[in-house]
Amino acid sequence: MDFPPVKGNISLNRGLNELTWLRVGGPARTFFQPRDKLDLKYFLSSYQCDQPIFPFGVGSNLIVRDGGINAVVIKLGGASFNYIEKRGKFLACGAGALDSRVAIRAAELGLDLSFLRTIPGTIGGAVSMNAGCYGSYIKDVLVEVTLVTRDGLEMRLDASEIKLGYRFSCIPEGAVITEAVFDAPSRDAGCLKNKMKNQLETRNKTQPATERTAGSTFKNPSGFSSTGRPDDLNEMKAWKLIDEAGMRGFELGGAKVSEKHSNFLINQKNATAFDLEELGNLMRKKVLQKSGIELQWEIIRVGIKK
Ligand SMILES: Cc1cc2nc3c(=O)[nH]c(=O)nc-3n(C[C@H](O)[C@H](O)[C@H](O)COP(=O)(O)OP(=O)(O)OC[C@H]3O[C@@H](n4cnc5c(N)ncnc54)[C@H](O)[C@@H]3O)c2cc1C
Known part of the structure; x- marks a missing residue:
């Protein structure tokens, strides 16, 4: 199989069991870790195949079945997808950044994204799932999202365009989120630190957070x-x-x-x-x-x- 000459890593039949929180799952037929956004765009625009694209965060909300995934699994890693930076009054985060790191950094800057502290995924997964807890959701703070489509085109969408709902978003099929920009309320850094400490304690008391799990198995039936x-x-x-x-x-x-x-x-x-x-x-x-x-x-x- 001929792949375009990318800067990142491509492997075939890469086992995903080590990469999911549940520690189960067969291999990804193709596994790609782009070096940076340009690399991702280049790969997607030049590699046209019949396999679907499956973006992968840290597998904290997934059961990958034992026969594996017949897809190109794309995992964003490395510094070019892990940044957390202040842009004016907003916070821009690479989609590979861990939610907990984003919450901690935001708190240092006096911004309240504390609800992300106990969610073990990445920002890409959080936007895709409209992750949330303690009554706050990504939808409440997301301003804009950047993604790369299946054809390698970069798109910037307003939060309203991805129609976030309860554990739901309308991300175009095969698109990979590369960045999210948040508008978080300002709060005292010390208060946020304490708030997150309490949240962690509560979570550890009420959830099997140190076990092999994937969070809530079922949605709460509402309405x-x-x-x-x-x-x-x-x-x-x-x-x-x-x-x-x-x-x-x-x-x-x-x-x-x-x-x-x-x-x-x-x-x-x-x-x-x-x-x-x-x-x-x-x-x-x-x-x-x-x-x-x-x-x-x-x-x-x-x-x-x-
Ligand atoms: C102990 C524990 C506690 C949890 N608590 C909570 C909680 O309080 N609230 C909550 O909402 N969830 C919770 N979860 C579930 C999970 O952490 C979230 O759903 C999280 O947002 C998933 O992120 P991830 O990066 O691991 O995504 P993955 O599990 O890897 O993928 C989930 C989905 O997101 C998509 N995706 C991932 N990255 C991208 C990307 N860059 N572009 C496009 N799509 C992407 C995947 O294709 C997939 O459809 C918990 C899980 C565990 C294990």
């Missing part, structure tokens, strides 16, 4: 009316429905529903992606039987079953 009346909408918590279905602590193969937080799946004993996905599907089935509610996956499942 659900338990009485059938449209004026009686309430937000249901996925973990509560899972508890009510008796699934907390349930095990399948090497996969387990966390005892600490029942909306988290964990890879406790060398689980396969199959174990984890099957357990998730079983949770959905049990919740549907118990409460009549169909949980929707929040974890993105990609690739081929073995």
Whole structure:
């Protein structure tokens, strides 16, 4: 297979299990780490093939299936995608920068992006997923996003153009986000430091954050009316429905529903992606039987079953 002469690294059949938080998954048929944005644009404009493009952050929201991904997986690394810089009153971040680093740097500058402190992904993944917690979301602070399309063209879009919703965005198919610009509220740096310390403590108490997991498995079903009346909408918590279905602590193969937080799946004993996905599907089935509610996956499942 002929690849364009890029400056970054290209490899074939690169195992993704070491790169995902769940530590499962087969190989990427093609794996590309561009040196910088020019390299990425050059690769995408000159490499026309029938494989889709799959941008990859740090795999903190993914189950990569055991048969791998038949795609060009693109991972942004290195200094040219990791910058965090003040531009006037805004903060511009490379899409490879870790959310936690962005929150810490923002706080040093007196800007409140503290909700990113406990999210273990990258800025590219956070924009794509409209990540959020503690009542704040990327949508609240995003001003503009830069991406490179499947054809290698650079585009700058206003935040409104990507239509961010609950764990949802309209990023063009195959496009790779390279930068996000935020307008964050100003706050005292010391207060932000304390706020993030408290958030970390709370997270460590309530979530299995040091285990092999991918965060919330299912979205919270919102807008659900338990009485059938449209004026009686309430937000249901996925973990509560899972508890009510008796699934907390349930095990399948090497996969387990966390005892600490029942909306988290964990890879406790060398689980396969199959174990984890099957357990998730079983949770959905049990919740549907118990409460009549169909949980929707929040974890993105990609690739081929073995
Ligand atoms: C312990 C734990 C706690 C978590 N807590 C939270 C939380 O509080 N709130 C929350 O929202 N999430 C949470 N998550 C889930 C996860 O961290 C977020 O969804 C995160 O935004 C995913 O980022 P990532 O870089 O790992 O993306 P990945 O998991 O690698 O990919 C996720 C999606 O983003 C796309 N993507 C990644 N990078 C790019 C890019 N550069 N351009 C275009 N698309 C891209 C991928 O194609 C994929 O569709 C948690 C996960 C864990 C493991």
